[in-house]
Amino acid sequence: MKTKIFNLIVALICLNISIFARTALSDTTFFYVSKAHQLCAPDSAFFVIKKYKLNDKLWSKVEVEKNSADTNYEQRASDSSFNIKEDTSWYYNQNEIYEDIYKNNKLQKVNILARLGRHLEGYAIMSSNGKDVKEQKGWDKEGNEIPKYVCQREASFNNSAFGSWSQYLTANLNKDTPQKFGAPRGHEYVVIVQFSVDKQGKIIGVLALNNPGFGTAEEAVRVINSSPNWLPAIQNNKPVIYRQKQRITFQVQ
Known part of the structure; x- marks a missing residue:
């Protein structure tokens, strides 16, 4: 009788371990992407992305270079789709670590740390909307404060001839493109365009992520x-490449 009870306990323990292992595995996903961050086969991947459940409240996503195993970034979010950023995320480059602190999907503070020694080089405290900088400071290697230091600034369209970015798009987009290519009336065609702003402020790497047809993707890219x-983006008082997506809508009345 004791032997049967013991065997039953062992079986239950093994069952629990098996269930736990499957659950843990289902909460961990690997993605393989190219240098341009397009999904690809594992053999041709430049980056490997691991997404997993950190605890009951947070998900974590880590991207590493496949061959060197160097970490590119670590992100935290409260949802598995990483639409709601929470807690602290880290972004690594050759010399610095950018530490972004979020609360309820709003950026609270940015810390810039030296990669060697991890001492603080600069910071920015964000306003309540999580976008505008309320206060920022930075220091050189000797610890002297840098005047007019810019910790973080997004790239922005700044052209007096056109006004805002949306005004530029409205004035220069050929809105009748789908009609010219025979698109039926009463439809809406949405193109998502990915592009970057380089360190000199030039638009590069323009790519339509979808193509509804009737010349819309080509016109959006154009x-x-x-x-x-x-105006180029700035991090740690230096211009950096800035990536952005733009939604462009064509309506055929």
Whole structure:
């Protein structure tokens, strides 16, 4: 009788371990992407992304270079789709670590740390909307404060001839493109365009992520490629490449 009870206990323990292992595995997913961050086969991947459940409240996503195993970034979010950023995320480059602190999907503070020694080089405290900088400071290697230091600034369209970015798009987009290509009336065609602003403020790497047809993707790419230069993004008082997506809608009445 004791032997049967013991065997039953062992069987239950093994069952629990098996269930736990399957659950843990289902909460961990690997993605393989190219250098351009497009999904690809594992053999041709440049980056490996691991997404997993950190605890009951947070998910974590880590991207590493496949060959060197160097970490590119670590993100935290309260949802598995990473639409709601929470807690602290880290972004690594050659010399610095950018530490973004979120609360309820709003950026609270940015810390810039030296990669060696991890001492604080600069910070920015964000306003309540999580976008505008309320206060920022930075220091050189000797610990002297840098005047007019910019910890973080997004790239922005700044052209007096056109006004805002949306005004530029409205004025320069050929809105009747789908009609010219025979699109039926009463439809809406949405193109999502990905592009970057380089360190000099030039638009580069323009790519339509979808193509509803009737010339819409080509026209969306054209109008963004034709943009005047932007103000480049800045991190740690240095210009950096800035990536953005733009939604462009064509309506056929």
